[in-house]
Amino acid sequence: MNHTEWQSGHALSLLRNGAEFFPALLAEINAARIEIRLETYIFEPDEIGLQIVAALIAAAQRGVKVGxxxxGFGAKNFPAELRAQMQSAGVYFLFFRPEISRFSLKRARLRRLHRKLSCFDGRVGFVGGINLLADDDGLGLVPRYDYAVRVQGPVxxxxxxxxxxxxxxxxxxxxxxxxxxxxIATSVAAAGDSVARLVVRDNGRNRRAIEKSYIAAIDAAKDEIxxxxxxxxxxVRLRQALLRAAQRGVNVVLLLQDERDQALLQYASWVYYQKLLSAGVDIFQYKSxxxxxxVAVIDQEWATVGSSNIDPFSLLLAREANLLVRDAAFATELRADIQLHLQQDAVQVLPEHIKTASFALRWLVWLCYGLVRLMLGITGYGGRKYLE
Known part of the structure; x- marks a missing residue:
């Protein structure tokens, strides 16, 4: 399947973090009468996960077809007894590429299902980045910062x-x-005025679909990214598109993570900071x-919310799904929320921070970058071609 074309007639609701997403998801599970389909990367049996399990079981017991x-890696800790309980109640449950051996070197092992995608009665869908687990990380940290979209309409x-x-x-x-x-019928009536498009990345005909969508939107930007x-x-293709945009006078702003839960990739990304800053790109690190x-917003009219990171894992390996939107009201709402986090939760990276970085930090950054390239090369996924 190729990614879909732009379609009009959508009603969209931006959902911020689990506080807005999980109640909306549970409401649709409870309201479903015919069919529930749900994909997730992580499914934890915590307080949120158990609420969702209970709701899915109740749906199956009232006659809803639930899948x-x-x-198989992200949800590898999902208890077998809980899965058996769901299946006994009539819930269809499968793992995508179950983890049989954690030490396998097979390339296919890296091709994960990273999407967070769901559909209810062919009437309502959710697209975003929020996994099925509580977003309270404790230790004085604010809830995990993330987005999803509830969508009605043809998409x-x-x-x-x-x-x-x-x-x-x-x-x-x-x-x-x-x-x-x-x-379920495969055509859905118009529900609003927003124009939208679903873009998926897989390892077949859509290998570069999400990356190409980003590049096309960046190349068309006139004022702000x-x-x-x-x-x-x-x-290299996406990075050069950002540099071209900055050099032609577009205001380019990046909000990136500071907490290093994936330190190898995050330190490796710092290799590009100096060149981006020199071109006029503003870089902020999220600290809270x-x-x-x-997510992204371009010219306060184009927006995307989805599961795809801008890294080799998402853009070269994983199955991902992003919703693209052309709607000034939706884009303005998303932009305002990002701006709020930029002001309250982020610190700007300045050129002097790069110049005064310690030798040890510089060495660590280049080491991580080299390791990422080596890993991509070993697995045969074109590290040199992708990064340079």
């Missing part, structure tokens, strides 16, 4: 078909007899807690 597809049919196609592929590969044939992305190690956002 859950969780990544919901694309979400439903994407979910159904992935389920068929996964069950076929695993020789599972968990037949989950949809009875704001990107908030937790894991930022762009390839863990950032998981993957």
């Amino acid at each position: 859950v597809l969780a990544d 919901v049919a694309d979400i439903q078909q994407t979910l159904a196609r992935q389920w068929r592929y996964t069950s076929w590969v695993q020789l599972k007899k968990q037949l989950f044939h949809s009875t 704001i990107i908030a992305n937790a894991y930022f190690l762009p390839g 807690g863990f950032m998981h956002a993957k």
